[in-house]
Amino acid sequence: MRARNAAAALAGLCLGLAMVTPLQAHAPPVKTQAPGYYRVMLGDIEVTALLDGTVLLPVKDFLNDVTPDQLQRALARDFMSDPLEMSVNTFLVNTGSKLVLIDTGDGGHMDQSTGHLLENLKAAGYEAGQVDEIFITHMHGDHIGGLSKDGERLFPNAVVRAARQEADYWLKEENLAAAADDAKSSFKQAIDWLAPYVKAGKFLPFDGDVTLVPGIRAVGTHGHTPGHTCYLLESRGNRMLMVGDLVHIEAVQFPRPEVTLKFDTDNNAARAERLKVFREAAANREWIAAAHLSFPGIGHIRADGRGYDWVPAYYSVPH
Numbered sequence: 594m595r596a597r598n599a600a601a602a603l604a605g606l607c608l609g610l611a612m613v614t615p616l617q618a619h620a621p622p623v624k625t626q627a628p629g630y631y632r633v634m635l636g637d638i639e640v641t642a643l644l645d646g647t648v649l650l651p652v653k654d655f656l657n658d659v660t661p662d663q664l665q666r667a668l669a670r671d672f673m674s675d676p677l678e679m680s681v682n683t684f685l686v687n688t689g690s691k692l693v694l695i696d697t698g699d700g701g702h703m704d705q706s707t708g709h710l711l712e713n714l715k716a717a718g719y720e721a722g723q724v725d726e727i728f729i730t731h732m733h734g735d736h737i738g739g740l741s742k743d744g745e746r747l748f749p750n751a752v753v754r755a756a757r758q759e760a761d762y763w764l765k766e767e768n769l770a771a772a773a774d775d776a777k778s779s780f781k782q783a784i785d786w787l788a789p790y791v792k793a794g795k796f797l798p799f800d801g802d803v804t805l806v807p808g809i810r811a812v813g814t815h816g817h818t819p820g821h822t823c824y825l826l827e828s829r830g831n832r833m834l835m836v837g838d839l840v841h842i843e844a845v846q847f848p849r850p851e852v853t854l855k856f857d858t859d860n861n862a863a864r865a866e867r868l869k870v871f872r873e874a875a876a877n878r879e880w881i882a883a884a885h886l887s888f889p890g891i892g893h894i895r896a897d898g899r900g901y902d903w904v905p906a907y908y909s910v911p912h
Contacts, residue, residue, distance in 0.1 A: 731837060
């Protein structure tokens, strides 16, 4: 009897406490990601993918050579949807003697979810002032938007390099004047964002396929823009090609590399360069690093019938 009375008393006490003591709330969702960097070693070269951010891309408005039904099925197959959250990737290459940045992202101009290059660079252990050179794949805003801000260089010690065909196309005032109204802003952005480097004598265009620093060679892949350039990294028999905008939508353009973009300057040339690079990268088992494939945008290409598969990098700790 006494035991039953004690149990009843304890139950009553617990009930009373529950009525006066609020239950501890669950922690709210944090809704942030880890810092946007991922590092791999290519022989003796350290490659760090740096995320500038992501943008929502209405894919159906940007692709040629694919029907709406084909597009929907391709995206669904890879668990994607339209609009697609597309990464804006840049790549920091430490050769041991030079620190080279490949592209600078959007810089927050296109979307509030971009413009994180500098903070991710710092999280990765580097500072903007340490960057020796910046190699530009092409001068669309989401690749050069992080070069400068309010007329000041964001990489004060860096020399900027780009193909002369690209510079001649985007940086000449007469081309800005002759551009269609809906294209003038792209020319003006290129002129304005490169201007601090031009003024400081820190912009040096190059001609042809040339070695820019030991271990990094420019490879012309013109078509997406007049001077679009890839950069080939080589160290101890390992190769990685920084392909810029040679590919955008992995769910579509790997199985169907003939699909082009409405904003390619020359669709036929862009298609031909993509087919060539895919074929060689698959045959030679070379690494690929891409500006808009899902972060970190590093992986391999595998031939599959008439198309290709994208094989993202398997997570590893650099050694």
